[in-house]
Amino acid sequence: MRIERLTIRNYRNYASADVTPGGGVNLFVGNNAQGKTNLLESIYLASVGRSARTPRWQELIKWNESEALVRVVVKKDVGRDGVEIRLDREKRVAINGLPVTRIGELMGVLKTVLFSPDELRIVKEGPGERRRFVDIALCQLSKAYFYALTRYNKILAQRNKLLKNNPTDDALTVWDMQLAREGARVIKTRRGFVGRLSPLAEAVHRDITGSETLTLGYEGIAGESAEEIETNFMAALVKSRARDRMFMLTHVGPQRDDLAIAADGIDLRSYGSQGQQRSAALSLKLAEMELLKAESGEYPVLLLDDVLSELDSYRQTKLLSHIKAYQTIITCTSVPDDVREKLGDITEFSVTAGSVGLIK
Ligand SMILES: Nc1ncnc2c1ncn2[C@@H]1O[C@H](COP(=O)(O)OP(=O)(O)OP(=O)(O)O)[C@@H](O)[C@H]1O
Numbered sequence: 001m002r003i004e005r006l007t008i009r010n011y012r013n014y015a016s017a018d019v020t021p022g023g024g025v026n027l028f029v030g031n032n033a034q035g036k037t038n039l040l041e042s043i044y045l046a047s048v049g050r051s052a053r054t055p056r057w058q059e060l061i062k063w064n065e066s067e068a069l070v071r072v073v074v075k076k077d078v079g080r081d082g083v084e085i086r087l088d089r090e091k092r093v094a095i096n097g098l099p100v101t102r103i104g105e106l107m108g109v110l111k112t113v114l115f116s117p118d119e120l121r122i123v124k125e126g127p128g129e130r131r132r133f134v135d136i137a138l139c140q141l142s143k144a145y146f147y148a149l150t151r152y153n154k155i156l157a158q159r160n161k162l163l164k165n166n167p168t169d170d171a172l173t174v175w176d177m178q179l180a181r182e183g184a185r186v187i188k189t190r191r192g193f194v195g196r197l198s199p200l201a202e203a204v205h206r207d208i209t210g211s212e213t214l215t216l217g218y219e220g221i222a223g224e225s226a227e228e229i230e231t232n233f234m235a236a237l238v239k240s241r242a243r244d245r246m247f248m249l250t251h252v253g254p255q256r257d258d259l260a261i262a263a264d265g266i267d268l269r270s271y272g273s274q275g276q277q278r279s280a281a282l283s284l285k286l287a288e289m290e291l292l293k294a295e296s297g298e299y300p301v302l303l304l305d306d307v308l309s310e311l312d313s314y315r316q317t318k319l320l321s322h323i324k325a326y327q328t329i330i331t332c333t334s335v336p337d338d339v340r341e342k343l344g345d346i347t348e349f350s351v352t353a354g355s356v357g358l359i360k
């Protein structure tokens with residue numbers, strides 16, 4: 001799929017902008033603080049319904065304005081979809097002109113993979129970042145997963161609230177059963193995803209590094225089938241009950257799980273060099289592109305925010321050799337001649353003080 005047109009109004013530092021990207025590599029070039037990331041952020045918002053930078057959508061409305069608008073026309077292999085997000089006193093989403101009340105309906109309409117300096121750190125950062133990586137990819141692949149995760153988080157919040165009121169064991173058991181049932185679905189889906197991503201990441205990583213074997217694993221409550229995971233989850237909750245009561249917090253479940261990332265058997269989260277961690281992050285993102293393509297039939301749009309300058313020349317070349325297959329939106333402050341050569345045929349825009357102009 002690709003973005004055919006992006007229109008934004010009163011979004012961050014933009015009064016208005018109307019962009020028609022090309023189907024291949026698109027470069028948005030501008031000095032610092034001109035609005036490059038804001039533009040990418042608006043695309044991401046239309047994709048997953050939230051900003052990658054802030055959970056507070058009110059911040060996205062241009063200062064001194066009361067309403068912001070993001071509209072994207074997505075071209076698919078067959079047909080087109082229009083996504084519209086309107087932010088005023090609430091966040092309103094419409095797909096093909098029809099308002100949607102459940103944000104889950106937005107998932108998968110415009111699929112994107114975001115790679116920013118923040119994402120470059122997913123290997124060395126805490127497990128929360130890695131869970132988010134898995135969850136965002138999965139939500140775009142499956143609305144059912146999005147709803148299961150939402151239900152799980154609600155039950156978890158209610159159980160944690162209950163723990164603050166010194167509940168009876170019977171009252172807690174009622175919540176434990178619901179938590180284990182919903183949590184088992186989340187864990188099973190995540191484990192399956194990691195299993196399918198692993199060989200793709202291994203292939204990309206071998207290409208990027210020349211030799212390293214990358215292995216991914218899902219670290220969480222054991223079990224293959226949902227029933228098996230549910231049983232183990234219940235047992236873990238019982239075992240953790242005294243601790244949960246003491247700290248008034250649920251200590252086991254998918255909210256604690258992690259994505260294990262190893263190269264040649266060495267855990268990159270703790271022992272990887274900075275370069276190894278960056279390469280692995282790049283491999284994960286490119287493998288995510290391949291998995292979304294394999295499972296949904298079309299490549300997502302790749303969003304690269306300022307990462308070219310963070311990669312060395314060798315990794316740049318590797319990255320650029322992959323992105324030729326799909327629509328890519330790249331932001332950067334400048335393009336060295338050697339990078340321009342590697343990019344080949346591109347569509348180029350300049351970004352200056354909240355306005356976008358087509359260069360060529
Ligand atoms: N709600 C808002 N209303 C108006 N301006 C905003 C709002 N939110 C952020 N800005 C401004 O938008 C400007 C551009 O931000 P952006 O992150 O897009 O810059 P950038 O071009 O990506 O810069 P860099 O190269 O440093 O990453 C910032 O200077 C910020 O002050």
Ligand SMILES: [Mg+2]
Pocket residue numbers: 036037038305306
């Ligand atoms: Mg930026």
